Amino acid sequence: MREAARAGGEVVEARPRHDMMRLRAVRPAATLPLPRAEEFLDPSELERFERTLLPHMRAAYNLARWLTRTDQDAEDVVQEAYLRAVRFFGGFRGGDAKAWLLTIVRNTSHSAWQRGRGAGATVPLDEDTPEVEDAALGPENLLLQKASGQEVREALDALPVEFREVVVLRELEGLSYKEMAEVTQLPIGTVMSRLARARARLRLGLQERVRGGSA
Amino acid sequence: MSCGEPASRLLEAYLDGELDLVRSLEVERHLAECELCAAALSSHRALRSALTDASLYYPAPKGLEHRLRTELRKGSKAAKRGAVAGWRWGAVAASLPVIAALAWALVAIPRGPSNEELVSQEVVSAHVRSLMAQHLTDVASSDGHTVKPWFNGKLDFSPEVKDLAGDGYPLVGGRLDYIGGHGVAALVYQRGPHPVNVFIWPEPDARGGADGESSLRGYNVIRWRRSGMRYWAVSDLNLPELRELAHDLQRP
Incomplete structure (x- = not known):
C-alpha cells in the first residue's frame, strides 16, 4: 500500500x-500525498x-x-x-x-x-562568537536616521537570513521576544543575542551605505 | 548595573519594551548617570527609526487573499456537491491510512494520560520560573478592569479576570506565559505568602481531559474547564485552600 x-x-x-x-x-503517512483541507x-x-x-x-x-x-x-x-x-x-x-x-x-x-x-545560502551561526561592532556605538550613528528607505532595505537584505528574520520579526512585525522564540524555535536568550548581533551588523552595513552615498 | 555586554543587552530589552517596571526604572536611573549607555541608547533609537520607513513593509499582492480562499475551499465545494463518483471512492480508499494514522495520533497524543502529565509538568515549570525570574507579573494590578484589557492584542482570546480579594485571594496581576508552544494568560493571586498562578487558554472541545487535581514536585495543581476555557491553578498553597480558590473562580 x-x-x-x-x-x-x-x-x-x-x-x-x-x-x-x-x-x-x-x-x-508521510509517504502519502498530502491530504486536502476538507479531509x-x-x-x-x-x-x-x-x-x-x-x-x-x-x-x-x-x-x-x-x-x-x-x-x-x-x-x-x-x-x-x-x-x-x-x-x-x-x-x-x-x-x-x-x-x-x-x-x-x-x-x-x-x-x-x-x-x-537558495541552497548553501544559510550559514550556521556561531552564537557565542562575540561581535566587535558593538564598540561602534558612537554619535555618528545618529546619521542613520538620514538613511533612505532604499538604503535600509539594501542593508537589511544583505544580512544572512537568520539575522534578517529576527530584525523583520521584531522591527517590522513587532513581535515580542517570546513570540520570536516561538517562531524561530530558539530559546529566548538566543533570540536576544541574535537580535543584538543582527542590529549591530545592520548598523554597520547602513553606516557604510550612508557614508558611501554622501561621499 | 555596570556597563558592558550584559548592560547593552539590557538596554536593548529596555528599548524593546521587554523589561518589567522595576528593571526599567533601574535602567533609567543608570541612563541618567552614564553617558556611554545614554549614547548607545540613542544610536539604538536611530537604527530603530530608520527601520520604521513604511517602504520596508512589503504589501501583499492584490488578489492573494482571494486566491488563498479559493485554494482552501476547492475541496470543500466538491464535498458539498454530494455526488459519490467512482474516483471518489478511490480517494476515500487512498485516505484510509491517513485517517488511521490520524486516529492513532488522536488516541496517542491528546487523549493519552501522558498529555495531562506533560501539561501539568509545563504548568508547574512555568509557575516555578515565574517565581525564580522575579517575573511574576507583566501587569501589576489588583483591578480586573486593568488586567483584562492588558491582554488585548497580546492574546487572541480574552480571559475572564476576577478579583477575589473579598474571598481572601487578592488578584496581584497578570502575565503572558507559554504552555505547549502557545501564548496563554496567567493570572496571579496571592494567599498570604503563597502566590498562585492560574493559567488560562481556550479549549473548546475538552481535549485536555477531565477536571482533576494532582501534586507535582511539592506544588498542588488543579485543572478544570469552564465556558470553553481550560484553567490550571498551581501553587505551593495547601490543597483545601487552592480548591477554595478554584471553586471561587468557577462561580459564575
Whole structure:
C-alpha cells in the first residue's frame, strides 16, 4: 500500500522540525500525498480557520517576502504555508495566531530553500562568537536616521537570513521576544543575542551605505 | 548595573519594551548617570527609526487573499456537491491510512494520560520560573478592569479576570506565559505568602481531559474547564485552600 502510494502520488518532502513536533505519530503517512483541507476541516471549521488566520496574511507575506527575496517565491510560500496550517489547525489550541502562522511561514520558507532554490545560502551561526561592532556605538550613528528607505532595505537584505528574520520579526512585525522564540524555535536568550548581533551588523552595513552615498 | 555586554543587552530589552517596571526604572536611573549607555541608547533609537520607513513593509499582492480562499475551499465545494463518483471512492480508499494514522495520533497524543502529565509538568515549570525570574507579573494590578484589557492584542482570546480579594485571594496581576508552544494568560493571586498562578487558554472541545487535581514536585495543581476555557491553578498553597480558590473562580 505504501509502496503503491509512493509510486502513484507525489513524494512528500522531509517535514520541517515544527511539523515533526506537532504530528510525530503521523509520520507513517508521510509517504502519502498530502491530504486536502476538507479531509481535516468541515465548512464551519474552515470558516473559523479563515477568520483566525487570514487577518495575518499581510504579516505572512511580508515575512515570506523578506525571507525568499522574490515576489513569486513569497506568494508560493504563503500559499503553501496556509495549506500546511489548515492541516495542523486541529492542533492549534488558540493563543497567538500570528506567531503560530509565522512559524509555519518561516518553516515553509526554510524548506523551500533547502529544496534547492537558495541552497548553501544559510550559514550556521556561531552564537557565542562575540561581535566587535558593538564598540561602534558612537554619535555618528545618529546619521542613520538620514538613511533612505532604499538604503535600509539594501542593508537589511544583505544580512544572512537568520539575522534578517529576527530584525523583520521584531522591527517590522513587532513581535515580542517570546513570540520570536516561538517562531524561530530558539530559546529566548538566543533570540536576544541574535537580535543584538543582527542590529549591530545592520548598523554597520547602513553606516557604510550612508557614508558611501554622501561621499 | 555596570556597563558592558550584559548592560547593552539590557538596554536593548529596555528599548524593546521587554523589561518589567522595576528593571526599567533601574535602567533609567543608570541612563541618567552614564553617558556611554545614554549614547548607545540613542544610536539604538536611530537604527530603530530608520527601520520604521513604511517602504520596508512589503504589501501583499492584490488578489492573494482571494486566491488563498479559493485554494482552501476547492475541496470543500466538491464535498458539498454530494455526488459519490467512482474516483471518489478511490480517494476515500487512498485516505484510509491517513485517517488511521490520524486516529492513532488522536488516541496517542491528546487523549493519552501522558498529555495531562506533560501539561501539568509545563504548568508547574512555568509557575516555578515565574517565581525564580522575579517575573511574576507583566501587569501589576489588583483591578480586573486593568488586567483584562492588558491582554488585548497580546492574546487572541480574552480571559475572564476576577478579583477575589473579598474571598481572601487578592488578584496581584497578570502575565503572558507559554504552555505547549502557545501564548496563554496567567493570572496571579496571592494567599498570604503563597502566590498562585492560574493559567488560562481556550479549549473548546475538552481535549485536555477531565477536571482533576494532582501534586507535582511539592506544588498542588488543579485543572478544570469552564465556558470553553481550560484553567490550571498551581501553587505551593495547601490543597483545601487552592480548591477554595478554584471553586471561587468557577462561580459564575
